[in-house]
Amino acid sequence: MKSKKSIIEAGVNTLQLEAQAISGLIGNINEDFVRTVELIVASQGRVIVTGIGKSAIIAQKIVATFNSTGTPAVFMHAADAVHGDLGMIQEKDIIICISKSGNTPEIKVLAPLLKQSGNVLIGMVGQLNSVLADYADLILDTSVEKEACPNNLAPTTSTTAQLAMGDALAVCLLHARDFNKDDFARYHPGGSLGKRLYLKASDLALRNEKPLISPQAPVKDVIVEISQNRLGVVVVVESDHILGIITDGDIRRMLEKHSNLADIMAKDIMNTNPKKIDKDALALTALEVIKQNNITQLLVTEGNHYFGIIHLHDLLQEGII
Structure with missing residues (x-):
């Protein structure tokens, strides 16, 4: 087992080499x-992104980033391409082929086939004197001096460079399209960010019961209504007009002040x-109101009418907080 010091040194050296590799890409923009x-x-x-080995894994990540930021993209494994997957390429698609050496057997076979289709071929390659670079219409240079692996074999620095170049490309594409946070929300409706940008108060309120009671209702009925709906609140309504609300905290404070509850009605508390x-x-706005007022329930209205209730737990469950 290596010493603690040597482990730390190896970790630091890896990060330094990869940081230097990314910095070295700046001149390749x-x-x-x-x-x-x-x-x-x-x-x-669409953008068809292909590669073999570790480059294929990077290609899948780039595809995911493209799709989530408004650039339609599809992953095609370089090995599967020559066994039928070339059929996924359509006339107007642009192809990005990723390879460190640009000279692997699969790439040597695939590159000329990709050119036969007449599509634009972009080579993201780490060796400019290679088959892929020769066939590519455009080159994204991801050359690195060495891998972080002490044997200079395991793809580490090179795949970091590919990933960084893919991110730079994705960000420039969303910049060129003026892709904004609302666009991002449309592609990420299930994520917490998407929910912050599109989820409305009504969406949450509709999931809950709609507790209400008349102003003349006795305290016992108020307590039952609050308990049954498990929202900790009931809205006092008369002729479809909101008069007020009663929370479980109001009930506790009332019990502290009064021993005789017989004559107390909802309107009194x-x-x-x-x-x-x-x-x-x-x-998100509902959350801000709840935080500012240090409350756990919030009344939702439609004009002057009672629509429903939002509880703090609803926001927690949706990941808004």
């Missing part, structure tokens, strides 16, 4: 890079100025 962005933005097709929010407001 050139005319070919710009032309790649321009072609993809103007294209009416309700809060006539409850915090509320319109049903079309964002759930």
Whole structure:
């Protein structure tokens, strides 16, 4: 077992080498890079990203990033391509082929086949004197001096460079398309960020019961209504008009002050100025109101009418908090 010191040194050395490799890519953001962005933005097709080995894994990540930021993309494994998957390539698609050496057996077979289809071929390659570089219309240079692996064999620095170049390409594409946070939310509706940008108060309120009671209801009925709906609150309504709300905290405070409950009605203990929010407001706005007022329930309205209740737990469950 290596010493603690040598382990730390190896870890630091790896990160330093990979950081240097990424810094070295800055000079490779050139005319070919710009032309790649321009072609993809103007294209009416998709981006087909292919590779072999570890480069194939990087290709899958780049595809995922493209798709999530508004650039339609498909992964094609270089080995499967020559066994039928070339059929996924359509006339207007642009192809990005990723390879460190550009000379693996699979790439040597695949590169000329990709050119036969007439599609634009972009080589993300780490060796400019290679088969892939020769066949590519444009080159994204991801050359590195050495791998972080002490034997200079395991793809480490080279795959980091490929990943970083893919991220740079994706960010430039979303920049060129003016891709904003609302666009991002459409592609990530299930994520917490997407929910922050599109989930409305009404979406949450509709999932809950809609507890209400008349102003003349006795305290016993108020307690039963609060308990049954498990929201810790009931809304006092008369003729479809909101008079106030009663929370479980109001009940506790009332019990501390009164021993005889026989004559107490809902209207006697309700809060006539409850915090509320319109049903079309964002759930994120509801969270801000809840935080600012140190409450756990929020009344949701539709105009002047009672629509429903949002509880703090609803926001927690959706990952808004």
